[in-house]
Amino acid sequence: MSDGFTITDEQRDYSQYNLEANPFPYSPVPAENPEIFCGQQHVTTSISSTVSSVLSTGKSKHLVITGKYGNGKSHTLKYTRSLLRDREDVVVGYVAQPGEGFLDIYHEFVYDIGFNRLQNVAYEYLASITREVTDVNPTGPEAMRSLIDEGDVLLSEIVPEAIRQLSNITKFADFARAIIHMVYEDTNLYAWQWLTAEGIRYEQRKEMEIHSALDDDTMGVRAFTALKNTLLALGYTGVFVFVDEFESIARLSPKNEQGTLNSIRHLMDQNSSGLCMLFGCAPEVWQDVMSEYHAFSERIGREVALRPLTSEHLYELVNEYLDRERTGNTSDDTVQPFTEGSLDHILQRSQGNIRQVLSICSRILDSAVDEKQSHITADFTRELLIL
């Protein structure tokens, strides 16, 4: 077995191609915060128009992005999320897949927002009450936290008023208490567990004076709506929910599938403002939903389909990735060391599937270095892909 692995920590040298490193992801899993969007103009346009409309009018709007496995649905959703995350006036949550029902969607959404963010929402809310009932003017969560710590404001003066007003806004007193309990170190984990619908013991609920359990889809819709209304009251423009792999609802029992769709429908009906849901879904499942659950599909304004890559898209995509690691000056619009012939071949092999394209490019570039190729030709590509 002398011909076994060669393991070395020696770095490959990509400088002959004017590259710092291999820009293509080794793993075909979409990056958490992708920096490159392999734009399909019509998709970008649809998403932009939906998102912009929510941002500018405050009215809710939703969109389904269909596309076959590997055509970049997750990538698209995550890319959109990464763009929106920079805005301070929105909250974005990514749901990797819908799970068993709406409660799971809600759970994933709150989880994606995260403990710290939700705790900050609580501080922001207390800050708004503080500005109202005292003559102190905290401007953000950190300022509020320090006012409490330093005793500049009195918790027992603000908290009851905060709970009262938030209960009014959300029409959900238990939710209001849970949010406010996010600021107490002794109860914030219980509050978080309740808010994420993980379920807590009766005694833990009692300590926060929370009466209900957040344990079914109806409560999930209520809690989601309460959270969104809290955020709007704080001046946020909108809440964005990205539900990926929506096609997996097809594996639910018909009753559960209908239940999930109904809950989402209720959610949309109860949130005519400030809500934007983007779904990533396989086209065949979306077809079924459209034909069988009319009440649901008609509430989603639009559908846009991700198509397999064309060769033009592919050049653009490869070019963008290469640009990230370019060292020297190369003329624009070049895919060097790839040749057009090699890319055509890659397109053919991957059938336009972006995930595959990226992983093939990554592999070929490494091999070209190893085998000291000056260019990546169609022949070299063909040989390598046969192996």
Place this chain on the structure above:
Amino acid sequence: MLYRRRELDLPHGELQTPVLFPVRNIGKRSSDNTPSYVTTIPDFSAAMINARSIRNRKPMWNRLMNGVSLREELDVPENTIVFADSGGFDFVSEELDTTPADTLETQHQLKADIYGTVDIPITRENRTTVNQRRINQNIQFALEASDHHDCDAHLLASVHGYDPETIRNNIRYLEKHGTFDGYALGSLVPIRTDYKKVTKLVIAARQATDKHLHVYGLGGLVYQPLLLYLGVDSFDSSAFIRSAGNRNYLIPGFGGEELQNIEDMDMLPCPCPVCGQRKLDDIREDRNALTQHNLWALATELRRFRYIVESGRDVEHYLDLRFQGNEVTQRAYKIAKQQVRGLA
């Protein structure tokens, strides 16, 4: 370790802390009065009294208003340090019948050295909104007391809350908005079996202020070393009276022992002035003797702790041994130790 020693300069003399204020039931109708201890136990030249019960006991109050001093009424030397609390604990079940100004006036008339501000206790059984309201009210009472307070006696603001944020927030708020010589943590008796909670609250208070810190009602045999370790400056206890009433004999390092369990013993395992010369049979029937012994037990506990510190021994090691016998208190101490170390 947060243990600390201080000296308070009070109207009736100087007081070394940490110190225990044994509760004197003077003025209370329902319970027997505390036997004398002030001259017999040198560690306890101080007492905790309830300003409200004395004020409400007409004949006694009249005597006090006609020239008899409180210390005469208590049968203690004039230099005895007296801590007058507002009697707030009674407001668990009774209507609030005083104001911060009235209570202050009573405390002043009693010539107390330390005043506790009027407070309404909270309990875990209350709805949290009720507790929130009371917490807020207690803060307002304390601030009113601060406004009216203008003598040499020390004013301690009573602070309540069942979470560290509230305690910290209350103390720092009072620090900014009033003038106090220290703070007194209340409402801990109803949650005393939740050692973890109590420990957290005490640490939060200790961190929020460098001033005098008193803990109401937890000066019993188990809590005393724990509170010393947590840097509490004073505490009070009536456990020695109640225990005696139940024929419960306190033994440092062991806790309480029901006398009926050791009936066959001739002499008790304590060399204090009460037990040293007298036989068990004799002491059993003498409730005052039992009470006095129990106070000696508390004094012993305090002296031992000081000894460990002064002799340069490892306090944590001592407490490891001290709490070894009882799983619950052992866990409590472990939690306290973790939290104290976490502060380092």
